Amino acid sequence: MSLMAKAPGASVARLWAALEMVPEFHWLRAPEVGAAMVRGRQGATGAPFNLGEMTITRCSLQLESGAVGHGYVQGRDKDKARVVALVDALMQGDMAARVRAGMLEPLAAEMDAAKEARAAKAAATKVDFFTMVRGED
Amino acid sequence: MYVAVKGGERAIDNAHAWLAEERRGDTDVAELSVAQIREQLKLAVNRVMAEGSLYDPDLAALAIKQARGDLIEAIFLIRAYRTTLPRFGHSVPVETGDMACDRRISATFKDAPGGQVLGPTFDYTHRLLDFKLAAEGDIPDAPGAAPRDAPTPHITGFLNKEGLIQTEKESDDTPADLTREPLALPADRPLRLQALTRGDEGFVLSMAYSTQRGYARNHAFVGELRIGRVPVEMEIPELGFAIEIGEIELTECETVNQFQGSKTEPPQFTRGYGLVFGQSERKAISMALVDRALRWKELGEDDMGAPAQDEEFVLYHCDNIQATGFLEHIKLPHYVDFQSELELIRKLRREAADASATSKEAAE
Numbered sequence: 001m002s003l004m005a006k007a008p009g010a011s012v013a014r015l016w017a018a019l020e021m022v023p024e025f026h027w028l029r030a031p032e033v034g035a036a037m038v039r040g041r042q043g044a045t046g047a048p049f050n051l052g053e054m055t056i057t058r059c060s061l062q063l064e065s066g067a068v069g070h071g072y073v074q075g076r077d078k079d080k081a082r083v084v085a086l087v088d089a090l091m092q093g094d095m096a097a098r099v100r101a102g103m104l105e106p107l108a109a110e111m112d113a114a115k116e117a118r119a120a121k122a123a124a125t126k127v128d129f130f131t132m133v134r135g136e137d
Numbered sequence: 138m139y140v141a142v143k144g145g146e147r148a149i150d151n152a153h154a155w156l157a158e159e160r161r162g163d164t165d166v167a168e169l170s171v172a173q174i175r176e177q178l179k180l181a182v183n184r185v186m187a188e189g190s191l192y193d194p195d196l197a198a199l200a201i202k203q204a205r206g207d208l209i210e211a212i213f214l215i216r217a218y219r220t221t222l223p224r225f226g227h228s229v230p231v232e233t234g235d236m237a238c239d240r241r242i243s244a245t246f247k248d249a250p251g252g253q254v255l256g257p258t259f260d261y262t263h264r265l266l267d268f269k270l271a272a273e274g275d276i277p278d279a280p281g282a283a284p285r286d287a288p289t290p291h292i293t294g295f296l297n298k299e300g301l302i303q304t305e306k307e308s309d310d311t312p313a314d315l316t317r318e319p320l321a322l323p324a325d326r327p328l329r330l331q332a333l334t335r336g337d338e339g340f341v342l343s344m345a346y347s348t349q350r351g352y353a354r355n356h357a358f359v360g361e362l363r364i365g366r367v368p369v370e371m372e373i374p375e376l377g378f379a380i381e382i383g384e385i386e387l388t389e390c391e392t393v394n395q396f397q398g399s400k401t402e403p404p405q406f407t408r409g410y411g412l413v414f415g416q417s418e419r420k421a422i423s424m425a426l427v428d429r430a431l432r433w434k435e436l437g438e439d440d441m442g443a444p445a446q447d448e449e450f451v452l453y454h455c456d457n458i459q460a461t462g463f464l465e466h467i468k469l470p471h472y473v474d475f476q477s478e479l480e481l482i483r484k485l486r487r488e489a490a491d492a493s494a495t496s497k498e499a500a501e
Contacts (some may be wrong), residue, residue, distance in 0.1 A: 002381035006368065034372055035219060035226040036382065037314065038192065040412045043292055044391065046305030048230045048313045049327035051334055052414055053219055054192035056382055061374060070375050074383025075193065098484055115237060120281030122239050125255040129247060 001037045001072065004084045010079045012066050019102045023086060024064045031059035031071070031078035042045070057081040067092040146339050150337050163324030171231035175358035183386075183415025184208055190335040192385050192414050209457050210336075216458050219316075229370040229379055233273060233389050233412070235288050239419075240367040240446055245358045245393055255360060255498035256364060290359040293391050293408065294478070302329060302393065302406040303436075329431055329452060333424045336455030339408050344445045344455075345426035351418060353443035363389045364416050367446050388413050390421040394429050429453060471488025 004012060035053040042049055059081045060071045069089025071081035090099045161168065175182055175198035181304045185197040189212045196214060204210035237383035240256025243249045255261075257279075294500065296302040312327035320332065331343060348355055390411035409429030411421035430445040444450055 002368070005380070005382050014375045031157065033222065033227040034223050035191065035222040036369070037316075038385065039312065040226050040233070040330075040376065041230045041305070042330055042407050043293070043410045044233050044389065045303035046326055047308040047310055047312065048375065049330040050227075050314050050316075052187070052192060052229070052371065053189040053198070053222070053224075053316075054383060054385060055222065056225060056371075058225060068383075071295055072371070072380065074372055074385075075195070076260075090441060099290040099458070113248075116284055117281070118239065118285075119284030121279045122143070122254050122256055123190045123282040123284045124259075124280045125240075126282070127253040127255065 001070070001088055003104060003111070004080075004087060005073045007111060009075070009080045010105075011107060011110055012080050012083055015103045015106055016087075019099065021086075021090070023090065025061045025069075025086065025089070028060040028062055028068065029058070031057055031081045033057050033076045033078070047048075054124055059085050059129060061085045061089065063089045063093070065093055142327070150442040160203075169202060170204055171195060172197045172403055174201050179430040180416060181206075181208060184338060185211045185418050186335065187414040187417050187420065188212045188335055189219070191215050191219045210460055211462065213458050215343070226371055226374075229372070230383075231367045231369060231385075231387070233367060233387065234291055236363055236365040236367050236387070237388070238363050239416075240364040241289050242363075243359070243361045244358050246292060246295070249292055249318045249361075250295075251285065254289075289363070289389070293393065296360075296393065296406060300405075302418050303396075303402070305408070306499060307362075320452060322452070324430065324448060324452055326428070326435075330410065330412070330424075330428060331449065332452045332455060333411075333427055336424075337457035337460070338417070338420045338423070340455050340457070341427055342422040343442070344430075344451055345423035346431045347443065348426050348445045353430050353433070353441045355407075356408070356428070357426050357429060358394070359422060359425075360391045360393035360408075362388070362390045362418060362422065364418065387413050388415065388417045390418070390425040392422075392425040392429060394437065401437040 006080040019047040034056060036056050036121045037053050039048045040046065040051045054074060056074055057071070057073060057076055057080070058077055059078070060068065060070045060133065061082070062068050069087070071083070071085030071122050073081045073084055087099055087103055090096065171377045175194050176344060178198075178201065181198045181201055182194050185200055185208055186192050187195065189197065189200070196218065197211065200207070200211035200214040212444030222466060238256075240255060241251060241254045243253065247253070265346060293302055297304060312331070313325065315328065315331050320328070321444070324332070349357075364386070366384050366386050369383050369385055370379045372379045388411075392409035394407045396402070396405060396407040407429065409425035411428065411498060413421045427445055431448055431451065433440060433446050440446060
C-alpha cells in the first residue's frame with residue numbers, strides 16, 4: 001500500500017489495465033477526498049508541530065471472496081484509491097502472485113529508477129573542494 | 138456599518154464575465170494548461186501550497202490559473218478549499234533525516250558528511266536575462282554521477298555530540314493547531330512554527346532581514362539547508378498500524394546561532410528552525426531566523442523591543458489572507474459610515490465658524 005500510495009496515478013492505471021482483471025466487489029466505503037495534517041518536529045528532532053495539510057483519498061471495499069481491501073493515497077485520484085484497495089484485497093488471495101508480478105514489482109522498479117535518476121543528478125552537483133597553492137611558501 | 142442595498146447584480150455578473158475573458162487574454166495565444174503551470178511555474182506552485190497550507194500541486198496550479206497569477210488570491214482559493222475537506226487524521230512527524238536530498242548545503246562545515254550538494258539552484262547564476270528562453274528549444278539532460286545510497290545526516294547532530302548546541306527535547310506532545318483553535322498568546326514554539334510556515338513569504342523575509350540589520354540580532358549561520366522528498370506516514374485505524382500515504386517535497390533550514398549564555402543557559406550554540414512545503418529556500422531561512430528571534434524568552438535573553446521579538450506583532454501580522462481580508466474590505470461600500478463622518482465634519486465647521494463670528498463681534 002505504501003508503494004502504491006506514492007506511485008504516479010498514470011503508472012498505477014496503466015499497469016492495472018494491463019493486468020486485465022475485473023474483480024467483483026462492493027464498497028464498504030466509497031472513495032472520499034479529505035485531508036491529513038502533516039507534522040514536523042522543531043529542530044528536526046524535538047516536539048511535533050503542524051506543518052500543513054495534504055489532500056488524500058481513501059476507500060474500502062470487499063471482494064466476493066470476502067477479502068477486504070483499503071486504499072489510502074495522496075491526492076484526489078478516486079480511481080487510484082479504488083485500484084489500491086483492489087490490489088490490497090487481491091494480495092490476500094490466490095491472485096497475489098499475479099498482482100505482485102504485474103503491478104507491485106514493475107511499479108517498484110519504475111519508482112526506484114526515477115529516484116535513482118534524481119539522486120544521480122544531485123550527486124553530479126556535489127562540490128569537490130580542492131585547495132589552491134598558497135602564496136606564503 | 139453595513140446596509141444591504143440591491144441593484145449591483147447585473148454589474149457584478151458582467152464584471153465576472155469580463156474577468157473570465159481577461160483571464161484568457163488574447164485568444165491567438167495558446168491557452169495555458171494547469172499541467173504547464175504545475176511543471177513550469179513550480180516555485181509559484183510551491184509558494185501557494187506553503188501559504189495555502191495544503192500540499193496538492195494540481196490544486197495550487199489551478200488556483201494560480203484562476204487567480205491570473207495573483208499568488209495571494211491563489212492562496213486565498215486554496216485556504217477556502219481546504220476548509221471543505223474532512224480531516225482524516227494527522228501524519229507521524231516527518232523524518233527529514235531520511236530525506237532524499239536534491240540539495241543540501243552547509244555554511245558552517247565545508248567537509249560535511251554527505252557533502253555540499255548544490256541541486257537545481259539559482260545561486261551562482263549571473264542574473265542576466267536569458268533570451269534563449271524566449272525561443273522554444275529542447276533542454277539537454279543534466280549530467281549524472283554515482284548516487285549516494287545512504288541518508289544524509291543532519292549537521293546539527295555532529296555539534297550535538299560535543300554538547301555544543303542546545304538539545305531539542307524529544308516529545309510526542311500533541312501540538313496546538315491554528316486551523317482548529319484561534320491563535321492565542323502566549324503561543325508555544327510549535328504553534329509559532331505553524332504560523333510562520335504558512336505566513337507570508339515577504340513578511341517573514343522582512344522580519345528575518347530586520348534581525349540581520351540589528352533589530353534583535355542573533356548571529357545566524359545556516360548550519361544546514363536541505364531540499365528533497367520525504368515519505369509521509371499515517372496511522373490507519375482500519376489497519377491498526379502506520380503506512381506511507383504519500384511523499385512530499387520539503388525545504389528545511391537549521392540555523393546555528395551564537396549565544397553567550399544567560400542566567401539560565403550555559404554558553405552554547407542555539408537553533409532556529411525552518412520547514413516549508415516545496416522548494417522554498419528563502420522562506421525556510423527566513424522562518425528559521427524569525428523562529429530564533431522569538432525564542433528570546435525561553436533562552437533568557439533581553440527583550441530588545443525589536444519587532445521580530447514581538448510574538449504578538451509577528452504572529453498576528455504574518456498571515457496574508459487575514460491581512461488581505463481586512464485591508465481589502467475597506468474598498469467595499471461604507472456609504473453610511475462615511476455619511477455620518479460627513480455630517481460630523483460639517484457640524485464641526487459650522488460651530489467653528491459661529492464661534493469665530495461671535496468672538497469677532499465681541500472684539501468690536
